[in-house]
Amino acid sequence: MASCLYGATLMGGKLGPTLQCFDESVRTMHAVLDAKVVFGYTDIDCGTSPLAGLVSWLFGFPAPGRALPTAITVVSDGACEIWHRRFANQPILTRLEPGRSAQPTIVERFRFGVAFDLRVLERDGRLRFEVVGMRIFGIPMPQWLWPTLTAEECEESGGFRFDIDIGMRWTGRLIRYHGWVRAGG
Amino acid sequence: MEVAYTLLAAQGILGAWDNLWNHEYKVGLARRAGARAELVLHALRAALYAPVFVVFAWLELTGWYAAVFAGLLATEIAITLLDFVEEDRSRELPANERVLHTVLAINFGAFLAVLVPQLWLNVQQPTAAVVMDRGIWSWLFSVFALGTAAWSLRDAIAAFRNSPPDLATWQRRQLAVRRCVHPKVILVAGGTGFVGRHLCWRLIEKGHRVIVLARDRAKAVDLFGSYARPIIDLKEIRSTQRVDAIVNLAGEPIAGWWWTAWRKALLVESRVGMTRMLLDWAQARGVKPAVLVNASAVGWYGARGDEPLDESAHGGDDFPARLCRAWEREALVGGNIGIRVVTLRLGLVLGHGGLLARLLPTFGLGLGAPFGRGNQWMPWIHIDDAVDIFALALRDVRLSGQVNAVAPQPVTNRQFSQLLARTLRRPLWPAIPAVVLRTVLGELATLFVDGQRVLPVKLIGIGHRFRHPALSSAFSDLIGREGSTSLRTASDHG
Numbered sequence: 001m002a003s004c005l006y007g008a009t010l011m012g013g014k015l016g017p018t019l020q021c022f023d024e025s026v027r028t029m030h031a032v033l034d035a036k037v038v039f040g041y042t043d044i045d046c047g048t049s050p051l052a053g054l055v056s057w058l059f060g061f062p063a064p065g066r067a068l069p070t071a072i073t074v075v076s077d078g079a080c081e082i083w084h085r086r087f088a089n090q091p092i093l094t095r096l097e098p099g100r101s102a103q104p105t106i107v108e109r110f111r112f113g114v115a116f117d118l119r120v121l122e123r124d125g126r127l128r129f130e131v132v133g134m135r136i137f138g139i140p141m142p143q144w145l146w147p148t149l150t151a152e153e154c155e156e157s158g159g160f161r162f163d164i165d166i167g168m169r170w171t172g173r174l175i176r177y178h179g180w181v182r183a184g185g
Numbered sequence: 186m187e188v189a190y191t192l193l194a195a196q197g198i199l200g201a202w203d204n205l206w207n208h209e210y211k212v213g214l215a216r217r218a219g220a221r222a223e224l225v226l227h228a229l230r231a232a233l234y235a236p237v238f239v240v241f242a243w244l245e246l247t248g249w250y251a252a253v254f255a256g257l258l259a260t261e262i263a264i265t266l267l268d269f270v271e272e273d274r275s276r277e278l279p280a281n282e283r284v285l286h287t288v289l290a291i292n293f294g295a296f297l298a299v300l301v302p303q304l305w306l307n308v309q310q311p312t313a314a315v316v317m318d319r320g321i322w323s324w325l326f327s328v329f330a331l332g333t334a335a336w337s338l339r340d341a342i343a344a345f346r347n348s349p350p351d352l353a354t355w356q357r358r359q360l361a362v363r364r365c366v367h368p369k370v371i372l373v374a375g376g377t378g379f380v381g382r383h384l385c386w387r388l389i390e391k392g393h394r395v396i397v398l399a400r401d402r403a404k405a406v407d408l409f410g411s412y413a414r415p416i417i418d419l420k421e422i423r424s425t426q427r428v429d430a431i432v433n434l435a436g437e438p439i440a441g442w443w444w445t446a447w448r449k450a451l452l453v454e455s456r457v458g459m460t461r462m463l464l465d466w467a468q469a470r471g472v473k474p475a476v477l478v479n480a481s482a483v484g485w486y487g488a489r490g491d492e493p494l495d496e497s498a499h500g501g502d503d504f505p506a507r508l509c510r511a512w513e514r515e516a517l518v519g520g521n522i523g524i525r526v527v528t529l530r531l532g533l534v535l536g537h538g539g540l541l542a543r544l545l546p547t548f549g550l551g552l553g554a555p556f557g558r559g560n561q562w563m564p565w566i567h568i569d570d571a572v573d574i575f576a577l578a579l580r581d582v583r584l585s586g587q588v589n590a591v592a593p594q595p596v597t598n599r600q601f602s603q604l605l606a607r608t609l610r611r612p613l614w615p616a617i618p619a620v621v622l623r624t625v626l627g628e629l630a631t632l633f634v635d636g637q638r639v640l641p642v643k644l645i646g647i648g649h650r651f652r653h654p655a656l657s658s659a660f661s662d663l664i665g666r667e668g669s670t671s672l673r674t675a676s677d678h679g
Contacts (some may be wrong), residue, residue: 034507037458037515039465073454075446084450093447148648150354184518 009033010081010096011120014104020124023155025183026127032076040159042070042087043178049171056175059110062090072180087177105132113137116147126154147174159183186303190322192296193241197329199289200234204336207282211441213542215343218354219275224344226268231337235330240605242319242326248312252415255304258297274467327466335550355410358386362412365392371579372428372474374398374459375435379538380480380531380571383406384432387572389413396422399410400436419466427472430579433479433516435459444504444628452508455635460515476525478578479516483564483591485509488635491562495642496530498585503631513587525585527578532591532639535659536568544605545664551611559599561636564591567653577649589641593654599635601656608660 011030011151012019019027029038046056046064068088075082081096099105104120117133127174129151134141151164195339204227208214214224237257240246246254269286272278284302294602317323322493376385385408388395395413399405416422436456442448460479467473479552486494487501500506509530533540566574574590596604599616606613622630641649653659 035453035511037454037461039458039461071454072460073458075449075451075507077504082450084445084447084454087519091447091450093450095446143635165598 009076010079010098010106012160013079014106014120015122018104021122021125022127023125024114025155025158025160026153028183029074029153029160030127032074032080032081033078034076036074036184038072038160038183039070040070040179040181041067042177044087045173045176047167047171047173047175049174051168051171052174059175060090060092060114061175061177062088068179070181072181101132109148116149118151123152126152128152144169166180186299189296189299190241190319190326192292192299192327193238194288194322194325196292196296197238197332198328199285199292201329201332203282203289207279207285207516209546211279211282212276213538215340215347215546216537217276217540218347218357221344221347223268223271223275224340224347226271228337228340228344230261230264230268230292231333232280233257233264233342235334235337237261237345238326238330242323242330243306243316245315245317246313247307247310247315249303250312250314251307255308257599258300262293265293281630282331325371331520334425334570339546341552346359353407355408355412360386360412362389362390363392368393369429369579370394370396370427371430371432372396372398372422372463373411373432373434374463375433376413377404377408378434379536380534380568380575381432381434383408383536383568383572384434384575385413387576391576396428415538419462422466424470427476428470429476431463431467431474431477432575432579433460433463433477436480439482439483439484439508440503440629440632443626449504449508453511454507456512457515460512461518464515464522464524466521467519467524473524476527476579477516477519478575479513479526479528481509481513481516481528481530481587483589483637483639484632485530486637486639487586488561488631489637491638494637495638496589501637503635504628505631511617517586525582527584528587529578530587530592530639531571531576532564532566532589532595534568534571535565535663537663539568541663545609548602548605548609548611552614553602553606553609553611554600554614555599555616556622557598557616557634559597559616560604561598561634562595562638563598563601563636564589564595564639565656565659566590566592567651569661569662570651570653573645573652574649580612583647584643588643589639590644590660591639591641592651592656593641593645594656595638595640597654598633604656604660608657608664 002137009031019030023165043066044061044064046052065088065094067070071086073084079098080094083096084091095109097107099110100115106118106120107115107122108118109115113136115135116131118129121128129149131146131149134146148167148169151163153160153162155161159180160183161180165173166177167173214220240254249553276487354388371388371393373381373395375381375401376395385395385397389409395409397405397409397413397415398419399415400417402415402417405413409415422428436459437451439452463477482505484505486498487503487506489501500510513528516528517526535541544553570592571590578584578588601654602613619630619634622633626633653662
């Protein structure tokens with residue numbers, strides 16, 4: 001039953017039985033068949049470079065802070081997912097689609113036509129993402145323009161913990177947001 | 186002059202959009218209490234725009250005629266400035282309306298910058314009015330002239346019918362509060378919406394104590410005065426305050442905008458998120474509310490053709506179905522903490538507001554038409570029956586789980602449109618093809634071109650009697666009242 005359920009979702013289709021390796025909270029967040037809303041809190045750190053401030057502002061992140069009220073809304077149509085994050089009432093929306101590669105990759109689309117190809121990995125029971133491509137309005141970008149990404153998701157205190165650290169090789173950190181939400185059943 | 190024509194055409198299109206989307210759809214200006222002054226200004230301005238469009242369509246004016254025409258344009262500017270002041274005085278403009286008005290002002294300024302030098306040359310020539318055929322521009326501006334003349338008339342009638350602004354809605358409503366032996370304390374989330382306000386009025390009149398959770402405290406005060414306690418955050422309810430029941434009607438309007446990714450997320454967040462917040466709040470209380478009555482919709486069933494659907498039928502797979510499924514699933518979690526949960530799958534609620542308020546202007550102007558093939562089912566319910574069912578769900582422990590809140594006699598879209606046109610004594614146009622609606626509205630078009638034949642089997646099973654089981658009865662009640670009591674109409678819209 002469980003594998004059938006996850007198979008109908010974006011991440012279930014990509015990871016197959018591997019999704020079973022994760023804890024319940026991680027599986028729940030990635031097994032959304034229709035829609036889900038969860039609440040929690042997030043810490044946001046911004047890099048010190050002017051580029052970091054610009055990227056943070058352009059992509060809709062709030063000012064850095066601790067324990068910012070967070071609502072994450074996931075809307076799924078089976079094949080694609082809308083992830084709407086509200087940090088301190090500042091909304092950020094991305095769209096997840098299945099990648100074209102045979103490997104477990106997904107495409108995450110941001111505003112301004114920016115899209116990342118992300119490889120989905122399981123390491124030590126944690127769900128991790130790795131940038132394997134970047135496009136702007138469909139035009140592939142050279143690797144030196146890709147951001148560095150440390151992104152992992154795991155279960156903590158019965159909830160869903162996420163830690164996303166995005167930077168550039170030549171300027172250091174752009175933004176880091178890490179927090180916890182109650183994933184529910 | 187091509188530039189001036191283009192700018193005027195843009196003005197016409199943007200103005201039509203402002204009228205139809207902002208004034209008519211979003212704000213419901215024609216039925217808004219206290220909007221008389223703004224409606225008068227709109228009627229006057231549209232009345233001036235009509236001859237302006239006629240001149241640009243067919244005439245070349247010189248001499249005194251051109252000077253009078255310039256005076257017409259100056260008057261139009263003066264009315265627009267007065268309108269800006271009146272709008273700021275009488276209501277809070279939505280962001281997109283504010284932006285659109287600014288764009289319209291900039292566009293009109295550009296139009297004048299191009300036009301005035303030519304107009305000045307025309308004024309200096311001998312007085313004459315020469316008929317000119319400007320090709321496609323003539324026909325386009327003729328259409329605009331007819332449209333603005335019709336809208337001027339419509340706004341003038343609405344202004345004549347509009348109620349005075351000196352009383353708050355709850356005062357105009359004249360609530361007849363009865364004494365209740367065992368009054369309940371009922372928390373209503375989304376109590377200022379169309380269904381919510383009618384439910385709150387009913388509960389107040391029955392003698393219950395109502396706490397209204399709303400985004401806009403001032404709106405709640407206008408609707409209920411001191412008869413209900415308005416709150417904007419659940420933290421405002423003390424932990425010692427008893428709450429016997431929760432009604433959850435909160436949610437962004439489903440047809441309020443195209444279903445973009447942003448909109449879908451907002452529709453989910455405002456419904457599922459609010460439900461979760463209410464249950465988290467209820468769970469944290471020492472004495473939990475006994476019942477949660479949560480709104481849902483017949484969209485749960487998806488597009489289902491002629492299949493009769495009772496509460497046991499399986500769900501659909503389109504966006505409304507997924508939205509309702511997530512919403513109901515979240516509400517039913519209340520059962521795990523000992524709360525009786527009823528999710529009411531509402532059909533299209535007919536009353537002075539909601540769907541009917543959107544349809545009446547179009548049908549009233551004789552421009553109504555069915556959607557798509559017209560054979561899609563439209564489960565509907567009269568607002569009084571909807572409120573009855575909410576009240577029943579609050580008190581009757583036999584009701585739990587999903588309940589179809591629709592009239593027992595569903596109709597097709599064609600039957601609905603025909604009956605509405607006949608009731609208003611207006612013609613009915615051929616159906617708008619589904620492909621047009623799907624092209625213009627995208628996924629949102631499913632609300633108009635798809636349907637489901639939903640039946641209130643659970644309600645009939647417990648012997649519930651509907652006040653308006655037939656659409657003809659609902660229309661004669663609502664449209665009769667619309668015609669005879671503008672006061673009621675205005676109050677219902679707030």
